[in-house]
Amino acid sequence: MAGLSEGVILIATKNKGKVQEFAHAFGKLGRTVASLNDFPELPDIPEYGVTFAENARTKAKTAGDALGVIALADDSGLRVEALGGAPGVYSARYAGEGAADSDNNAKLLRELKALPQADAAEPLPDGTRLLSRAQFVCALALYDPATGRYIESEGTVDGYIASKPRGSGGFGYDPLFWLPQLGRFMAELSKEEKQSISHRGAALARLMELLG
Ligand SMILES: O=P(O)(O)OP(=O)(O)OP(=O)(O)OC[C@H]1O[C@@H](n2cnc3c(O)ncnc32)[C@H](O)[C@@H]1O
């Protein structure tokens, strides 16, 4: 099994969008990251948890124990008010196991447009509707296999799900997530801007505080 060089931070994820965001955040601190894409021999980690925090702990522990290094895991997703908090912990597989981001986004729009209820806010100037309030959530777990202990944090960001996608940055549901505080879509932000406002950026800042 390939090893991990000294000082490299292991992110227990296979999501390339997350890897890029962590690489950006830790790059500013002079650190590089590795991910589970660098260890294809490790089996997929099942996500049976009913909370983001539970799934984050499972991913960090499984990867950390398997590789014998400190591991940082991220479990995240989207809570949509008009859908009673769905897709929540099922965000990655909303349109089915192995679903692509585009499938999940298409299902989200289908579900929201099928609801009888009124839009959540006035349309944007170009007529794009704001279908529901929504919140991105990110739970982080840092696990040390030497002690069996975790350091955990959580971050959120509030916004709206728009009726049409905009922007080509980020990943996942970013092109549908409109930020009223910026008047822009999450997928229109640079990595730096996204880190400063996102659920992941907030969770990471909190984790750094806890680490002192
Ligand atoms: O479990 P790992 O390997 O980390 O990768 P994953 O993609 O399966 O990640 P999750 O289980 O945490 O599922 C999170 C899903 O929520 C969505 N999501 C999370 N953070 C997001 C973000 O910053 N922007 C857009 N969508 C996000 C995205 O669709 C992810 O697939």
Ligand SMILES: [Mg+2]
């Ligand atoms: Mg996952």
